[in-house]
Amino acid sequence: MTLNEISESIAELWHPLSEEQRALLAKEFTIQRFRKNEIIYCEGDRPTHIMCLLSGKVKIYKDGVGGRTQIIRMIKPVEYFAYRAYFANEEYVTAAAAFEPSVICMFPMNIITKLIAENNQLAQFFIKQLSIDLGIADERTVSLTQKHIRGRLAEALLFLKESYGVEEDESTLSIYLSREDLANLSNMTTSNAIRTLSNFATEKLITIDGRKIKLIDEDRLRKISKIG
Amino acid sequence: MTLNEISESIAELWHPLSEEQRALLAKEFTIQRFRKNEIIYCEGDRPTHIMCLLSGKVKIYKDGVGGRTQIIRMIKPVEYFAYRAYFANEEYVTAAAAFEPSVICMFPMNIITKLIAENNQLAQFFIKQLSIDLGIADERTVSLTQKHIRGRLAEALLFLKESYGVEEDESTLSIYLSREDLANLSNMTTSNAIRTLSNFATEKLITIDGRKIKLIDEDRLRKISKIG
DNA sequence: CTACTTTTGTGCTCTAAAACATAATTATAG
DNA sequence: CTATAATTATGTTTTAGAGCACAAAAGTAG
Numbered sequence: 001m002t003l004n005e006i007s008e009s010i011a012e013l014w015h016p017l018s019e020e021q022r023a024l025l026a027k028e029f030t031i032q033r034f035r036k037n038e039i040i041y042c043e044g045d046r047p048t049h050i051m052c053l054l055s056g057k058v059k060i061y062k063d064g065v066g067g068r069t070q071i072i073r074m075i076k077p078v079e080y081f082a083y084r085a086y087f088a089n090e091e092y093v094t095a096a097a098a099f100e101p102s103v104i105c106m107f108p109m110n111i112i113t114k115l116i117a118e119n120n121q122l123a124q125f126f127i128k129q130l131s132i133d134l135g136i137a138d139e140r141t142v143s144l145t146q147k148h149i150r151g152r153l154a155e156a157l158l159f160l161k162e163s164y165g166v167e168e169d170e171s172t173l174s175i176y177l178s179r180e181d182l183a184n185l186s187n188m189t190t191s192n193a194i195r196t197l198s199n200f201a202t203e204k205l206i207t208i209d210g211r212k213i214k215l216i217d218e219d220r221l222r223k224i225s226k227i228g
Numbered sequence: 229m230t231l232n233e234i235s236e237s238i239a240e241l242w243h244p245l246s247e248e249q250r251a252l253l254a255k256e257f258t259i260q261r262f263r264k265n266e267i268i269y270c271e272g273d274r275p276t277h278i279m280c281l282l283s284g285k286v287k288i289y290k291d292g293v294g295g296r297t298q299i300i301r302m303i304k305p306v307e308y309f310a311y312r313a314y315f316a317n318e319e320y321v322t323a324a325a326a327f328e329p330s331v332i333c334m335f336p337m338n339i340i341t342k343l344i345a346e347n348n349q350l351a352q353f354f355i356k357q358l359s360i361d362l363g364i365a366d367e368r369t370v371s372l373t374q375k376h377i378r379g380r381l382a383e384a385l386l387f388l389k390e391s392y393g394v395e396e397d398e399s400t401l402s403i404y405l406s407r408e409d410l411a412n413l414s415n416m417t418t419s420n421a422i423r424t425l426s427n428f429a430t431e432k433l434i435t436i437d438g439r440k441i442k443l444i445d446e447d448r449l450r451k452i453s454k455i456g
Numbered sequence: 457c458t459a460c461t462t463t464t465g466t467g468c469t470c471t472a473a474a475a476c477a478t479a480a481t482t483a484t485a486g
Numbered sequence: 487c488t489a490t491a492a493t494t495a496t497g498t499t500t501t502a503g504a505g506c507a508c509a510a511a512a513g514t515a516g
Contacts, residue, residue, distance in 0.1 A: 062366065064374035065456035072366050087359035093366055116352065123351035124344065130358035131315035137365035138290065138300050138321055145372050145415045146292035149473070179494065187373045189474060194495060210482085210494090228293035377503070407464065417504060422465060438464090438512085 006031075009078045010052050010105060016121035025115070029107045040096040040104070041082060047092055049106040050083040056102025057164065057175060061184065062094045070144075071185040073136070074099075076163050080129070083109065087126070099175070144187045147228035153196045154225040156186040157206065161215060169214070176211035234259075237306045238280050238333060244349035253343070257335045268310075268324040268332070275314040277334040281305050284330025285392065285403060289412065290322045298372075299413040301364070302327075304391050308357065311337065315354070327403070372415045375456035381424045382453040384414040385434065389443060397442070404439035 003026055007014045014022065031054075034040055040051070040058065058075040072094055075081050085092045086109040116123045143155055157173070164175040177185070183193035197213075200206045205221055207214045215221065231254055235242045242250065259282075262268055268279070268286065286303040300322055303309050313320045314337040344351045371383055385401070392403040405413070411421035425441075428434045433449055435442045443449060 062370045064370040065379070066374070068374055070370050070373060072369065084359045084362050087355050088363050089356070090360075090363060093363050116355070117348055120345055120348060120351060123348060123355065126355050127315050127344070127351060127358065128317070130355065130362060131312045132318075134312050134358060134362045134365060135316050135318060135321050137362060137369065141300065141365065141369050141372060142290050142292040142298050144369060145298060146294070146296055151293070178492095190493090191475085191495085192473065194493095198495075406462095418463090419465085419505085420503065422463095426465075 006054070006105060009054050011078070012125055013052070013080065013107070013122070016119055016125065017115065018119070021115055021119060025107060025111065028111050029105055032104050032106060034098040034102045034104065036098060036100055038098050040098060041092055042095045043092055045092045047082060047086040047109060049108055050080055050086070050112050051096075052080050052105040052107075053077050054103040054105055056104075057099040058096055058102055058104075059099055059181070060094050060096050069184045070187060071181065073133070074163060074185075083112070083126070084130070084133075086113075087130075099177070099181070147225075149186075149188050149192055149196055150199075150224050151226075151228040152186040152188065153182070153193065153200070154205075154221045156182060157200075157213065157215060158218070158221055158225055160213075161218075166215075171216065172212055172214045178211065234282070234333060237282050239306070240353055241280070241308065241335070241350070244347055244353065245343065246347070249343055249347060253335060253339060256339050257333055260332050260334060262326040262330045262332065264326060264328055266326050268326060269320055271320055271323045273320050275310060275320055275337060277336055278308055278311040278314070278340050280308050280333040280335075282331040282333055284332075285327040286324055286330055286332075287327055287409070288322050288324050297412045298415060299409065301361070302391060302413075311340070311354070312358070312361075314341075315358075327405070327409070375453075377414075377416050377420055377424055378427075378452050379454075379456040380414040380416065381410070381421065381428070382433075382449045384410060385441065385443060386446070386449055386453055387413075389446075394443075399444065400440055400442045406439065 006029075007022075007026075014025075017025065034056070041047070043062065053075045055077050058081070059071050060073045060075065060081065061069050061071045063069050075096075082092075082096065112122075116126065144152065147155065160173050160175055160177070164173065166172055167174055179193045179197070180190045182197070183190045186193065188196070197206070197208060200221075201208050205215075205217045205224075207216060234257075235250075235254075242253075245253065262284070269275075271290065281303050283305050286309070287299050288301045288303065288309065289297050289299045291297050303324075310320075310324065340350075344354065372380065375383065388401050388403055388405070392401065394400055395402055407421045407425070408418045410425070411418045414421065416424070425434070425436060428449075429436050433443075433445045433452075435444060
């Protein structure tokens with residue numbers, strides 16, 4: 001990957017910078033590849049780099065009580081992640097892993113902090129991004145605690161379409177998740193994810209072929225998601 | 229309240245500013261009083277001011293499906309709130325109300341935005357605050373979805389002590405919540421809050437006298453909260 | 457003081473979802 | 487290719503917690 005290709009991808013971080021600042025950043029970043037299911041960072045680790053997902057798919061998750069895992073959010077290209085803990089001066093409270101082979105660009109956080117101090121537009125980018133994410137987190141708390149299983153699964157399916165899009169047929173989700181990941185995303189047990197998914201298929205809301213999920217009746221899915 | 233007293237209170241916003249910037253802010257802020265249970269803003273409202281709670285207690289909450297309410301976070305003096313939606317360029321996704329008579333200082337967000345653009349320390353204050361809040365939201369999501377009722381209630385009681393402190397006896401919570409608010413804070417029905425609370429009393433973890441709650445065995449409460 | 461509303465407390469019932477059990481199918485490794 | 491593990495599928499049981507009913511207590515208003 002050339003520096004040019006990369007600077008295309010990391011636009012939001014890159015654009016606000018002066019030539020000098022870009023030179024500094026260009027000298028310091030590294031690119032790292034992760035295999036399917038490889039862990040990127042763990043809960044309790046000390047954050048050192050901001051990460052930008054160049055290609056692939058990444059989950060941010062948290063292991064809770066009794067071996068259950070909650071997927072907190074999912075990252076798609078070209079999003080930034082892994083910086084919250086550093087700004088809060090904490091260790092990571094979540095973990096991150098790659099769903100699929102992923103390429104990640106890493107910038108040392110101390111450089112980013114320096115650039116933020118010099119460059120107000122960059123500061124504002126982070127303020128906005130954090131604000132958006134906090135709003136999503138608040139919404140999600142209520143969805144996950146109050147909606148019923150069907151509502152939560154419908155929401156998850158629609159979210160996956162929104163985030164990662166569909167294949168050429170316009171309806172097959174581009175992300176292939178295991179039933180377990182789908183369960184961890186929508187706060188239910190794996191067996192309930194399997195059961196509810198096949199109920200949705202029986203009701204002709206979706207079709208399933210292994211991990212391929214095709215959304216057939218989005219309107220009704222939306223309704224199910226909404227009423228909970 | 230004199231400007232001096234106020235500038236004491238709103239330190240985090242005030243300190244980073246230059247004389248000129250302080251003058252601007254001093255000209256523009258307003259003070260507003262809210263009665264017990266009065267609504268401060270609603271979901272769907274357009275945000276215009278950042279608020280700083282000078283005295284009193286405020287809840288940020290969200291009404292979900294089927295008439296259930298979730299308390300998302302609680303504000304104590306002297307904390308800032310109500311700014312997230314503006315930064316994200318959204319309407320409020322939550323509502324806010326006063327638990328008790330509260331005094332709130334309001335600054336127009338367009339002034340704050342201007343000050344942020346000029347003053348990098350102020351930008352960094354918001355980056356840090358948002359980062360901390362996002363971490364709390366992530367933790368909370370997992371607690372609320374995975375812990376059992378007893379764990380969630382124990383967590384809520386400990387949180388209330390942490391946030392609002394205790395009275396002179398060193399163990400009575402300074403905040404007097406209705407059972408319903410306690411339920412909405414810990415994601416359960418009112419009857420389960422009542423029941424679980426009186427179980428805790430029977431087990432000598434707490435004593436209850438109306439809305440006065442005294443924490444007796446904090447260690448065990450912590451254990452109950454931890455194991456879920 | 458009396459009437460009315462809201463909050464708290466307790467018992468009982470019901471149900472959504474977890475837990476468990478067991479196949480069948482599909483990957484993965486040796 | 488075979489053995490082993492992981493994932494998916496389905497049926498059954500169990501249970502945590504919601505829902506409902508009702509009474510007592512405490513606020514609030516007229």
